Amino acid sequence: MSMRLDNLTFKGGLHVPDNKGLVSSKAIELAREPKTVYISLQQHVGAPCEALVKVGDNVKVGQKIADSKAKLAAPIHSSVSGVVKGISKMYTTTGIKCDCIEIESDGLNEMHESVGTKADLSKLSKSEIIERIRESGVVGLGGAGYPMHSKLISSEGCSVDTAILNGAECEPYLTCDHRIMLEHPDKVIFGLEVIMKYLSVEEGYIAVENNKMDAIDALKNASKGKNIKVVSLKTKFPQGDSYRIVDAVTGRKVPRDARCKDANSIVSNVHTAYSVAEAILDSKPLYERVITVTGNGIKEPKNLLVKIGTTIGELIEQCGGFNGKPGKIIAGGPMTGMAQFSLDTPIVKTTGGILVLTEEETKVDKVQPCIKCGRCVEVCPVYLEPLYIAAYSLKDNYEAAERYDALACISCGSCSYICPSKRPLTEAITHAKNEIKSKRK
Amino acid sequence: MEGIKTDSVVLDDMLTVSAAPHIRSNESVRRIMLDVVIALVPAMIGSIYFFGLNALKLLLVTTISAVFFEAAMQKLFKKEIRIRDLSAVVTGILLAFNLPAGAPWWVAVFGAGFAIIVVKELFGGIGSNFMNPALAARAALVASWPGIMSNYVNPDGMSAATPLAILKDGAGSLPSIQRMLIGDIGGVIGETSVILLLIGAAYLIIRKVIDWKIPAIYIATTAIFLLLFGVDSNAIIYHILGGGLILGAFFMATDYSSSPVTPKGRIIFAIGCGFLTALFRLYGSMPEGVSYSILLMNVASPVIEKWTKPRVFGEVKRNENR
Numbered sequence: 001m002s003m004r005l006d007n008l009t010f011k012g013g014l015h016v017p018d019n020k021g022l023v024s025s026k027a028i029e030l031a032r033e034p035k036t037v038y039i040s041l042q043q044h045v046g047a048p049c050e051a052l053v054k055v056g057d058n059v060k061v062g063q064k065i066a067d068s069k070a071k072l073a074a075p076i077h078s079s080v081s082g083v084v085k086g087i088s089k090m091y092t093t094t095g096i097k098c099d100c101i102e103i104e105s106d107g108l109n110e111m112h113e114s115v116g117t118k119a120d121l122s123k124l125s126k127s128e129i130i131e132r133i134r135e136s137g138v139v140g141l142g143g144a145g146y147p148m149h150s151k152l153i154s155s156e157g158c159s160v161d162t163a164i165l166n167g168a169e170c171e172p173y174l175t176c177d178h179r180i181m182l183e184h185p186d187k188v189i190f191g192l193e194v195i196m197k198y199l200s201v202e203e204g205y206i207a208v209e210n211n212k213m214d215a216i217d218a219l220k221n222a223s224k225g226k227n228i229k230v231v232s233l234k235t236k237f238p239q240g241d242s243y244r245i246v247d248a249v250t251g252r253k254v255p256r257d258a259r260c261k262d263a264n265s266i267v268s269n270v271h272t273a274y275s276v277a278e279a280i281l282d283s284k285p286l287y288e289r290v291i292t293v294t295g296n297g298i299k300e301p302k303n304l305l306v307k308i309g310t311t312i313g314e315l316i317e318q319c320g321g322f323n324g325k326p327g328k329i330i331a332g333g334p335m336t337g338m339a340q341f342s343l344d345t346p347i348v349k350t351t352g353g354i355l356v357l358t359e360e361e362t363k364v365d366k367v368q369p370c371i372k373c374g375r376c377v378e379v380c381p382v383y384l385e386p387l388y389i390a391a392y393s394l395k396d397n398y399e400a401a402e403r404y405d406a407l408a409c410i411s412c413g414s415c416s417y418i419c420p421s422k423r424p425l426t427e428a429i430t431h432a433k434n435e436i437k438s439k440r441k
Numbered sequence: 442m443e444g445i446k447t448d449s450v451v452l453d454d455m456l457t458v459s460a461a462p463h464i465r466s467n468e469s470v471r472r473i474m475l476d477v478v479i480a481l482v483p484a485m486i487g488s489i490y491f492f493g494l495n496a497l498k499l500l501l502v503t504t505i506s507a508v509f510f511e512a513a514m515q516k517l518f519k520k521e522i523r524i525r526d527l528s529a530v531v532t533g534i535l536l537a538f539n540l541p542a543g544a545p546w547w548v549a550v551f552g553a554g555f556a557i558i559v560v561k562e563l564f565g566g567i568g569s570n571f572m573n574p575a576l577a578a579r580a581a582l583v584a585s586w587p588g589i590m591s592n593y594v595n596p597d598g599m600s601a602a603t604p605l606a607i608l609k610d611g612a613g614s615l616p617s618i619q620r621m622l623i624g625d626i627g628g629v630i631g632e633t634s635v636i637l638l639l640i641g642a643a644y645l646i647i648r649k650v651i652d653w654k655i656p657a658i659y660i661a662t663t664a665i666f667l668l669l670f671g672v673d674s675n676a677i678i679y680h681i682l683g684g685g686l687i688l689g690a691f692f693m694a695t696d697y698s699s700s701p702v703t704p705k706g707r708i709i710f711a712i713g714c715g716f717l718t719a720l721f722r723l724y725g726s727m728p729e730g731v732s733y734s735i736l737l738m739n740v741a742s743p744v745i746e747k748w749t750k751p752r753v754f755g756e757v758k759r760n761e762n763r
Contacts, residue, residue, distance in 0.1 A: 016464070172464070243755065256755040328457045339458040361464075362457045368470055368526070371568040374652075374702035375468070383751040385702065408753045413462030420468035421568075427460040 007210060008248040009234035012381040014414055016172050016237045016335065018211060023294045023301035024175045028183055030305050032318050035105055037079050037309030038090055038346035039065065042098040044139040045146050046072030051101055057084045062115035062285050064135070065101055074137045074147040078112075079287040079307035080105035093312070093331035093351050095338050100346060103309070117283040121194060129198050129280065136279030137286045137349075142166060142177075142240065142269030143332060145350040148276060151266070152198050158261040163201045164249055165192050167208040167215065167270040168233055168240035171333025174353040176290040177270050179303045181208065181215035184274055185222035187281075191273025192228060194280050199266060204228045205249050206270070211235040237335060238412040242267040244381055256408060271352070286349060293319045297326045297356030306347060313343030315354055327362025330355040335413040368421040376415035376425055382408050386415035390425040393432035398439070401432035409433060470567070474527035476650045480641030481534050481692070487637040488630040492542035492594070496630045502546050504533030506553035514562035528567050532556050535575035538631020538688060539732070540582075541593050548589055552578040572739045573696045576689075576732050583732075591727070593627040603627050604683040605728035608676055621682040632685035642691035655700065655711045656690035662715025670723050680722060689731035690714075699739040706742070706749035713738045713745075 042048040047070030059065055059078040067075040082105040090100040119132065134149035165188065169177040181188055192204045206223070208216050210232040219230045233239050233248055243254040245267055252263040260267050268276075271289065278284040287308050294301035299320025306315060312329065316322065330337040331351050347354075376386040384405055392400040406429055415425040488496040511529040515522050536552050556574035564570050583590045593603055604626060607613040616626050624634025632638075645651045663686060664677050672680070680686065694700060694714050701710050714734045721730025738745075 016466075253755050256753060258755065326456065328459075328463060330461075330463055334464040335462045337461055337463065339456070339460070339463065341456060341458045355463075357463065364457075364459070365465065365469070368523075369566060369568045371470055371473075371528075372698045372702055373473065374697065374707075377702050377704070377751070382754040384753065385750065387702065404750070405753045408755075411461070417462050417464065418466050418468060420466075420470050420473055422465060422469075424460070426462060430460065 005229060005231040007234050008207070008231055009236055009239065010244040010247045010381060012379055012383065012414075013236045013238060013244070014379045014418055015235070016417065018172045018235065020173060020175050020178070020211065022173070022296075023292055023303060024178055024212075026179075026301070026303055028179050028290050028303045028305055031307065031310065031315065033105060033107060033109070034080070034307060034310045034314050036085070037103050037105065037307055038100040038311065039076060039079065039103065039309040040090070040092045040098055040100045040346065040348050041066050041076065042092070042094075042096065043076055043137075043145065043308070043349045044074050045144060046070060046150070048098060049073060049076050051087055051099070053084050053101065055084050055086055058082070059084060059103060060110045060112040062287055063112040064114070064137075064285070072147060072150050074134060074139050074149070075285075077137055077285040077287040078103055079309050081108050081110040082106040091342065091345055092348050093338060093340060093345055094348065100309075115282070115284055119280055119283070121190075121197065121280055124280070126198055129194060132279050132283060133194075133276055135285070136275070136283065138272060138275045138279055139286070139349050140269055141271040141275065141289060141349060141352065143336070143350050143352060148268070148272060151268070152195065154259075155199055155261045155266045158264065160199050160201060160261055160264050160266050161203075162250055162265040163192060163195050163199065163204045164245055164265055164267045165204070165206040165270050165273050166240055166242065166245050166267050167206055167212070167219075168245060169212070170209060170235070170237045170240035171335055171337075171353075172237075173294050173355050174292045174333050175294070176292045176303055176352050178212050178215050180271050180274050180290055181206075181212070182218050185215075185218040187274045187277040188219065188270050189223050189226065189228060190281070191268075191276040193226070194276050195266060195268060195273070196227070201266075202227060206230045207233050207245055207249050209233045209235045209239055237414060238381055238410070241381065241410055241412060243410075289349060289351075291315065291347065291351060292353040294353065295356040295358075296361060297323055297358045299323045308349055309346045311343065312340060312345050312347065312354055315347070316343065316356065322356065323358070325359045326356050327359035328357040330357070335417065336411065365422040367423055370421055370423055373420060375418045375420065379414045379418050381412060381414065382410055384409060386425040386429060387423075389432060390423065390428035393428040393435075398432050398435045401429070402436050406432045407436060470526045470528070473650055474531050476645060476648050477531045477692075478527060478534065480645045480650075481531075481538075481631075483637040483640045484538065484631050484634055484688075485534065487624050487634040488538070491624055491633065492630050495542045496537075498546065499540050499542070499544060499549050499630065500534060500537040502549040503537040503540070503553045504530055506550045507533030507536065507557050510554050510557040511562065514558055515566070518562070520566070523567060526567060529557060532561070532574045535631070535692060536578050539575060539579040539629050539685075541590065541628075542630050543592055543594050544589055548582060548586060551585075552582050555581045568698045570698050571742070572736055573693050573699045576693055576736055579732050580736060593629070595627045603728060604679050605722065608679055609722075609728045615679060618678060618682065621679070626683070628683070629685065632688040635682050635687050638687045638691060642687075645691070645695075651691065651695040652707060655695050655707050658708055658711035659690040659694055659714045659718075660686060662712045663718045666716050666719035667722070670719060672723070684722065684729040685731045686718065689735055693731070694735050694738075699742060701742050701746045701749065703746055703749040703751055705751070706745045709745050709749065710738050710742060713741065
């Protein structure tokens with residue numbers, strides 16, 4: 001176990017200008033009440049949920065409106081009180097078309113009676129902890145969307161001895177995790193204590209990139225006297241990838257095709273821990289989250305506490321609208337986020353940011369021949385040779401791409417970012433990955 | 442919303458929707474090549490100072506003809522004209538650096554044509570050449586006109602043997618180390634001034650255009666093998682400072698497309714260059730060996746790359762962690 005607790009990092013990766021200054025100093029604001037929300041039935045990795053309500057039903061805030069019997073699924077709750085207007089297929093920020101429950105808000109924000117039951121962690125049994133987390137619909141809010149209770153259950157019996165909260169927030173522009181850590185360090189720490197208690201882990205870590213020193217200080221203060229160490233990570237992309245965090249904090253390499261638990265570690269995003277805390281403390285379901293709306297294409301960048309199902313257009317409007325002509329609207333960060341094609345798209349639990357790039361920033365340079373400079377090899381955090389995988393992929397030679405370990409790619413975007421020839425390396429490798437996987441099925 | 446309708450149909454035509462990542466670094470091929478040109482400026486000025494207008498003439502002839510041949514080939518093959526990427530300029534300058542000051546202009550033109558047409562464009566252009574174009578051209582010129590290519594003149598205009606030739610033949614007196622550092626000795630025009638080359642090399646390392654490991658390992662390996670082969674330790678410094686080792690190690694062996702991209706591959710490549718250079722210098726027919734060493738290792742690069750495919754993250758036995 002590493003004894004150094006400062007400036008930890010992994011091999012590979014790169015420095016990306018973080019552009020967090022646009023919004024990092026702005027406190028979390030409560031977003032304006034949306035008139036209508038569109039709540040997707042697919043908010044997490046795993047099986048989609050089935051609606052528990054029908055058109056015409058009245059619902060309240062925090063009421064469970066969809067669930068699934070599948071192992072890998074988490075229930076979904078209404079974020080407003082009002083009437084169910086319809087259930088229809090819509091695109092969400094993930095680019096996948098899925099059923100969405102349309103709820104017209106009555107503006108009253110009436111809370112469902114299931115919300116607000118207090119609990120004392122020391123008196124909760126393991127099964128009660130799991131039950132509360134599951135019923136609150138907590139999923140990984142760092143972007144992966146892995147149902148939290150499933151993660152805890154599957155980590156049992158893997159002799160997990162290290163619990164790490166991921167506060168790296170290495171994606172440029174985004175500051176929602178930063179604000180959560182700064183404004184609610186107690187809840188973040190409490191969330192970690194829940195995880196530690198459930199898995200009987202002695203020592204917990206909160207790992208934060210050192211471009212957020214105020215958050216590090218806040219967490220250090222709040223964790224005094226607890227078995228929790230706040231460690232600083234080097235500001236480097238993709239430091240927030242869970243395998244990279246495990247490597248940086250513990251020095252252990254998560255085996256290929258394995259999960260963090262195989263390196264005896266559990267990693268959770270800080271916002272997820274915050275939601276776990278709310279689930280345990282107040283049985284408050286995950287029907288809202290903090291989202292950073294930012295970019296030079298936005299008039300007033302903000303960190304907003306937003307109800308799930310709010311449309312992107314609403315959020316942009318609340319941030320003063322577009323600053324000039326928008327070039328690209330991205331759900332998530334600029335390195336791994338998804339470009340959006342409509343303002344009517346509702347956000348889901350895993351949406352951490354809405355980034356609007358200006359037309360100027362969106363301009364793409366012409367793709368030039370690969371000069372074999374090797375920069376993509378240098379920065380790849382999984383030690384691949386992106387230039388060759390991409391070249392084979394573009395020649396439809398997926399067997400060769402597989403031999404070059406295309407499937408190990410984590411799609412972090414580092415290779416495309418650094419390429420002086422502006423080649424679409426990540427895009428081509430992702431294509432190869434999809435082709436290889438579809439052949440295996 | 443500032444004249445922009447929130448109607449998604451309107452936005453559809455306006456927004457760029459493409460895959461991540463959505464931001465790119467400021468790196469560009471042109472910028473990299475410009476950095477190499479900038480790094481070569483001190484040695485260029487030095488070559489003109491030491492060898493006079495002949496050097497300037499050769500620099501201009503090789504560069505202009507390299508750019509011309511590149512544009513002509515791309516036009517002929519109906520490809521995009523890419524001379525703005527400055528790679529042909531780099532090849533032109535490096536080729537001139539590899540010519541003796543007395544070389545006639547047509548030798549320079551022939552060299553540029555060979556480098557660009559045969560070595561670069563016929564193999565697919567920038568990034569696809571498997572040998573360093575300037576070095577391959579030098580080899581072709583040495584094979585075709587050995588007399589012209591080995592007729593070294595001293596900066597004073599007198600025909601002179603290079604320090605390595607003096608070492609090899611044992612005839613004549615060696616110049617001082619100081620003169621070798623400054624570049625006041627015989628040789629091809631760009632290789633003589635160690636100091637000016639190192640200034641440019643330092644710039645490239647600071648700008649992260651080249652990896653310091655290749656030149657450092659190359660030079661160290663050369664010295665080590667020369668010692669192992671029984672060369673007197675006092676002569677080692679002449680071997681390092683002379684015979685184009687500095688030029689080759691920093692500016693030729695680091696050529697992207699003809700050297701391996703893998704970290705381990707680069708080390709093996711550099712060791713190979715050093716070993717061959719030592720071997721050629723002692724047992725070859727010509728006193729220098731840098732060009733052929735690098736060219737041979739260029740040919741071996743694809744194989745080295747295959748051997749040295751990096752081990753993917755987490756490719757460990759499951760219990761290696763505990």
